[in-house]
Amino acid sequence: MKASRFLPLIGLAIFAYLLWSIDLGKLAASFLSLDPLLFLAALGLSVVAIALKAVKWQVIIRSYGLPFPFREALRGWLVGFAIGLVTPGKIGDFARAYYLKERANMGRALTTVVVDRLADILILFLLAAIGLTAFVTLYVPNDLLLAGVYGFFVLFLAGLALFSRTRVMIRVLRPFYRWFISDARKGTVKAVFDDFYGGVAVMVGKKRLMLASLAITLLIWIVTIFYVWVLAVAMGLAVPYWFLFLTFPIVGLLFALPISFSGLGTREAALLFFLSYVGIGAEQAIAYSLLMLVVDYLLGAAGFALWTRHPIHLRVGKNNL
Incomplete structure (x- = not known):
């Protein structure tokens, strides 16, 4: 059994320790202070963020000249989001590619998802670097950090540059292709690789569309941070928007680590640390994080409902995913 399967237990262990170390009565009281109308407003903003993510995916798909209605893009995003909630890391993102199977081959469908994620990570790294610079300067001066x-x-930027070069990746992946791919699957894997990097070449040539996707990603983060700020206000937490703008992208990076389910444990620990600098207690910080989890699962429930109506068929063929 692979050791990586046990990685999500790290997050669960952190979460269990945090619950053990706080006053559960105060945790419950934090939930009872929730303003229901502001909570609904925050939920609405989270839906707007998901809708913008669907629009961004549409923009990326458009680089192929493929028609892909917003409704289908939104459905794919919600289903992928739901799957991602119950799997480590961001596996659910790749489920979105299955909704392109009738319009694109496997390689190109995966390209749209990978480019989408790379845009997310690029903007997230940029915001996190800016935020951490400001946070360290204001609160905990540390040049080494x-x-x-x-x-x-x-x-990351160097890796991104190498990843976009087909010849480099051929050299890197050739040993894995020779040693770990069976002869029966070599043809299929090679076709997927060729289609994938053919798609990368197409997208690299569509600079305006790529810049548009980065701009939408930045807008998504602005809306997302506004959503978590409204959620904080709904709980009566005196957290400035600018503070969340500096720190939440860092929390987002930690949330993306494949060491927990639904970010459980990692997000609570990160928020507890950062919010302590603006006078928020441990119980309030953990309740705040768990409320974000509630919002995630409400959106995930919508995704699972859509999945039951339009299930993903995990059958691999020439044009299937």
């Missing part, structure tokens, strides 16, 4: 963040950002 800043150097580490900038180093990771540079490595």
Whole structure:
């Protein structure tokens, strides 16, 4: 059994420790202070963020000249989001590719999802680097920490540049292709690889569409941080919007680590740490994080409902995913 399967237990262990170390009565009281109208407003903003993500995916798909209605893009996003809630990391993102199977081959469908995620990570890294720089400068001066963040950002950009070069990736992946792919699957894998990088080449040539996707990604983050700010106000937490703008992208990076289910444990620990600098207690911070989880699962429930009506068929063929 692979050790990676146990990684999500790290987040669960962190969550269990946090619950053990706080006053559960105060945690319950934090939930009871929730303003229902403001909570509904926050929920509405989270829906807007998901809708913008569907629009961004549409923009990326458009680089192929493929018609893909907003309704289908939104359905794919919600289903992928729902699957991602119950799997480590961002596996659910790749489920979206299955909704393109009637319009594109496997490689190109995966390209749209990967490019979408790379745009997310690029903007997230950028915002996190800016936010951490400001946070460290204002609260915990530490040049070594800043150097580490900038180093990771540079490595990410270098990796992105290498990833976009077909010849480099052929050399990197050739040993894995020879040693770990069976002869029966080599033809299929090669076709997917060729289609994938053929799609990358198409997208690289559509610079305006790629810039538009980055701009939409930035807008998504602005809306998302506004959503979590309204959620904080709904709980009576005195957290400035600018503080969340600086710190929440960092929380987002930690949330993306494949060491928990639905970010359980990692998000609570990160929010507890950052919010302590603006006078928010541990019980309130954890209740705030759990309320975000409630919003996630409400959206996930919509995704699962759509999945039951339009299930993904995990059958691989020439033009299927």
